[in-house]
Amino acid sequence: MSQLVIEKGYLIKGLSILEGITGGKHINPICGSVLFETKDDRLFLRATNLEDSIETQIPLKHSDFDGKFLVFGQQFLGFVKELPDEEITLILDDNSSTLSIVSSNPEAVISLIPIDEFPALPTAPDNGELIPIPASVFLEFIEKTAFSTSSEHESRVLYGINLVVEGEVLKATSSDGFRFSRYQSKIYAGANISWSAVIPKRRALDMKRIVSLLFNKDEEVLIGSTNNHFYLGSNNLSIFSRTIDDEYPDYESIIPSDFTREILTEKSSLIQAIRRVCLFSSEKSGGVKIQFDPEGKQIHLSSLRYVDEPFIGMASESLSLEDASGDPVTIGLNYKSVLECLSVLRGGTVRLEFGDSLWPVRFTSDEDEGFYHILMPIQLDEIEGDNKEGE
Numbered sequence: 150m151s152q153l154v155i156e157k158g159y160l161i162k163g164l165s166i167l168e169g170i171t172g173g174k175h176i177n178p179i180c181g182s183v184l185f186e187t188k189d190d191r192l193f194l195r196a197t198n199l200e201d202s203i204e205t206q207i208p209l210k211h212s213d214f215d216g217k218f219l220v221f222g223q224q225f226l227g228f229v230k231e232l233p234d235e236e237i238t239l240i241l242d243d244n245s246s247t248l249s250i251v252s253s254n255p256e257a258v259i260s261l262i263p264i265d266e267f268p269a270l271p272t273a274p275d276n277g278e279l280i281p282i283p284a285s286v287f288l289e290f291i292e293k294t295a296f297s298t299s300s301e302h303e304s305r306v307l308y309g310i311n312l313v314v315e316g317e318v319l320k321a322t323s324s325d326g327f328r329f330s331r332y333q334s335k336i337y338a339g340a341n342i343s344w345s346a347v348i349p350k351r352r353a354l355d356m357k358r359i360v361s362l363l364f365n366k367d368e369e370v371l372i373g374s375t376n377n378h379f380y381l382g383s384n385n386l387s388i389f390s391r392t393i394d395d396e397y398p399d400y401e402s403i404i405p406s407d408f409t410r411e412i413l414t415e416k417s418s419l420i421q422a423i424r425r426v427c428l429f430s431s432e433k434s435g436g437v438k439i440q441f442d443p444e445g446k447q448i449h450l451s452s453l454r455y456v457d458e459p460f461i462g463m464a465s466e467s468l469s470l471e472d473a474s475g476d477p478v479t480i481g482l483n484y485k486s487v488l489e490c491l492s493v494l495r496g497g498t499v500r501l502e503f504g505d506s507l508w509p510v511r512f513t514s515d516e517d518e519g520f521y522h523i524l525m526p527i528q529l530d531e532i533e534g535d536n537k538e539g540e
Contacts, residue, residue: 151214153239155192157229159207160237164226166205166362166386167196169355171222183222184267187212195270196222200391201352202270203359214241219262220248228257271389273380274373280314280342285366286334287381290321291357293332293520296489298350299325306395309347312379314372316343322400323350328486329400329523344374347393356381356388404523408502408511410441410475412448414468416499416514420491422466426450427484429464436527437484443473453481456534471498480506481527487512490522 164171167183175181177199184195187209195204218241229237232252240249241261250257273279291310299307302325313320320333360370363386373380374392381388427437429452436453451465480503491499496516503510506529512522 150243151241152212153187153192153209153214154211155207155209155237155239157232157234157237160229161226162362163192163194163205163207164222164229166359167194167203167222168226169352169358170196170198170201170203171226178221178262179266179268181222182219182262182267183225184217184219184264186217187214195267197268197270199268202387202389204270204387206385210236217264218248219264219267220259221262224259225250228255231255270387271376271378271380273382273387273389274375278342278375279371279373279380279382280319280336281369281371282319282334282336283366284360284364284368284370286319286336287360287370287372288357288366290319290332290334291353293493294321294323294330295350295353295357296323296493297325297328297330297486297522298323300350302326304395304398306347306393306397309349309393310353311345311347311397313345314342322397324398324400327483327525328490329404330490331401331521333519345397346374346379347395347397348379348390349393352390356390359386359388400523404511405504405508407504408508409504410443410478411473411500411502412441412470413472413498413500414448414470416491416494416497418468419499420488422450422468423484423487426452426464426466428452429454429462430484431455431458431461433458434527434532435483435485436481436532437487438479438481438529440479441473441475441477443475443477446470446473453529453532455532478503478506479529480510481529481532482510482524483527486524490524494520494522 171181180198186193190209191206192209193206228250232255238251246261247258248261294310307324311322317335319336322331371382377392378389379392423437430436431454433455434453438451438453440449447467447469449467452463490512494514494517496514500513501510507526509523509525
């Protein structure tokens with residue numbers, strides 16, 4: 150028999166990093182398993198769902214075992230979480246192919262999985278191809294783009310975030326066909342490094358969780374692209390996410406540049422006004438009507454419902470603007486999409502640029518220069534018909 154002694158806190162942290170892959174239901178048991186490997190005074194933990202893979206490492210307090218073993222991840226993690234906060238001893242019995250999990254009192258025995266069933270993980274990019282970026286930049290590009298990916302579009306590529314590295318610029322974009330987000334940041338990548346990768350939203354959000362767990366915002370992580378995988382790593386972490394192969398549409402090339410109307414207003418006031426007014430917007434319409442009054446330096450917001458829907462109430466509110474230009478116009482927007490955009494936009498004020506009632510609306514902030522969001526309007530005539538409440 151061989152044994153390993155580990156602090157519970159380290160073990161929980163390592164297993165939690167893998168949980169985005171090992172959690173949930175799996176047809177193939179390998180996809181919910183964890184491979185343990187000892188090297189000197191370190192314990193390496195690996196998991197894969199055959200498309201995405203994670204490797205991390207934690208310190209060992211003691212070990213007389215040198216090798217690998219494979220266990221079912223969910224049961225192992227679930228039991229370890231319930232143990233007292235103290236050392237945990239893992240005892241391997243090669244004769245019975247079992248692993249005992251021992252604490253001061255509770256003990257469990259679980260079966261080992263044949264190790265030859267676990268596939269090799271992808272190979273990380275060469276050091277010269279890896280790009281160091283602050284953890285804060287990594288977290289921000291996901292936060293500012295993940296919300297506007299698609300979950301039901303016929304084009305699979307819209308299920309992901311398009312990340313492009315070219316020279317000293319990192320650019321992330323996303324769209325669901327009705328809205329578009331772009332985040333851009335200057336990085337130090339070297340003039341000869343250039344690649345793009347479409348990262349599935351689900352994996353991007355899990356990487357955001359892991360980076361938030363492990364890194365301070367001023368620490369650096371390494372990113373790269375290799376063999377149809379996006380790579381995120383550090384000294385103690387390697388994550389491989391299979392990318393979406395389809396070519397990402399060039400939405401930026403069709404965004405208007407000659408917006409004829411512009412407003413500047415306090416962001417928090419706009420958020421609160423939309424939340425109040427849209428309590429009376431029907432779920433079917435999902436909209437807020439915005440009437441632009443440049444002469445009065447105001448916008449008038451009102452709830453929306455389809456003309457054939459039962460009347461349950463309505464609400465309206467006027468909001469003063471810090472700046473305004475252009476002619477009067479009335480537009481309709483999906484209020485949930487507006488609130489999602491405003492929730493990730495930095496700064497105390499927000500700028501809206503638009504044209505006529507069917508033009509896209511661009512959201513920006515002077516305090517968030519690398520980010521903008523485009524939102525397509527909804528057609529008010531289709532919702533209100535001849536019913537023009539609030540006008």
